[in-house]
């Protein structure tokens with residue numbers, strides 16, 4: 044082991060606040076804490092009140108709680124100290140300056156605490172990503188997904204597949220090592236079954252329609268309809284602010300206007316679009332092309348019409364599985380005839396908006412919750428899983444066991460990239476050790 048820098052950084056946002064937490068990690072954390080408090084280290088993991096003074100000149104810095112987490116039982120696996128300071132700029136700056144003057148201490152790079160935790164084997168990469176997701180989570184559903192991933196659910200799923208493939212590889216390699224005897228037929232069958240099982244599981248996981256990624260980024264909902272139906276008015280009502288221009292002039296909206304929302308705990312990105320109609324205006328026509336594009340890309344389409352007008356004839360506005368249909372302005376047309384699936388609303392009076400929100404939330408939830416198994420959450424994972432699936436697809440028809448083994452290795456390496464465990468050879472040694480094939 045080489046001696047490492049000791050890093051420190053505020054764990055709370057800069058600026059004024061009740062409490063600011065400063066964290067230190069590395070071999071110098073203990074000596075630094077002792078130097079600041081001028082006493083022996085406190086009992087591990089017990090919040091202890093202490094006077095903090097500048098080790099250089101004894102100038103008082105703050106009075107606050109300090110915590111001591113000796114490695115390896117800490118977040119980073121190293122010695123960690125935490126200072127709970129009064130949350131003022133001068134206090135934090137003073138302590139940071141004092142720490143900077145100590146030998147072997149330096150400010151942490153972004154993500155460096157979690158990076159050290161990963162290197163110490165405290166977290167796999169999916170869990171490290173979950174830490175970032177949890178910090179960024181803005182809705183209840185995002186928080187729950189990140190917590191599940193942080194708990195290792197996703198990493199365990201991928202590691203489970205890796206273990207299965209590792210076994211299949213060990214069996215295939217055994218056939219190479221003992222060519223005279225050949226692989227006992229039951230082992231060959233088991234290896235084949237393992238590969239088929241993992242391939243099917245990966246295909247299922249890839250096929251979940253981007254559920255987890257959607258939960259991170261938001262479900263995309265496009266508001267579509269004829270001019271003046273009240274699309275922009277509805278966007279503003281749902282966003283509770285004047286995000287889009289509303290006017291009684293048909294063709295007001297030209298550009299797509301997006302608003303990110305927390306919809307009953309689910310993240311959505313709502314897009315207002317240009318009203319659909321035949322037009323000679325070039326700019327409006329471009330806006331309408333963008334509406335059509337948005338309609339095609341959206342996860343859900345919210346199609347809105349004026350209740351007093353006929354249902355729109357544009358095929359982009361027809362019914363469909365991902366369409367929610369709305370008749371607006373019922374304040375002006377209380378006796379309007381509605382289709383069975385249409386929700387009557389008035390953006391002006393607020394009537395029906397709760398029912399619309401219920402319907403939207405239900406559609407979004409359906410889109411986001413699959414069978415409850417951990418969802419694929421990142422494009423990075425998807426790319427690696429596609430690589431693994433490609434390699435596995437070649438295994439059953441490999442003309443030589445050497446080539447099957449090579450493809451299994453490729454698949455293992457791809458899966459290992461997701462969790463950050465790429466030690467195929469080590470694991471193979473271990474497996475071989477426990478693997479009884481008669482020699």
Ligand SMILES: Nc1nc2c(ncn2[C@@H]2O[C@H](COP(=O)(O)OP(=O)(O)OP(=O)(O)O)[C@@H](O)[C@H]2O)c(=O)[nH]1
Nearest residue numbers: 270271272273274275276290294295296318390391
């Ligand atoms: N009476 C009534 N008027 C409404 C209602 N909702 C919107 N409006 C009015 O309808 C007109 C058009 O509203 P917009 O929100 O601009 O309609 P739009 O669908 O975005 O129109 P374009 O962008 O031109 O396609 C405005 O004058 C709104 O005030 C409603 O529920 N009742």
Ligand SMILES: [K+]
Nearest residue numbers: 271290292295
């Ligand atoms: K309008």
Ligand SMILES: [Mg+2]
Nearest residue numbers: 274275295296
């Ligand atoms: Mg508009």
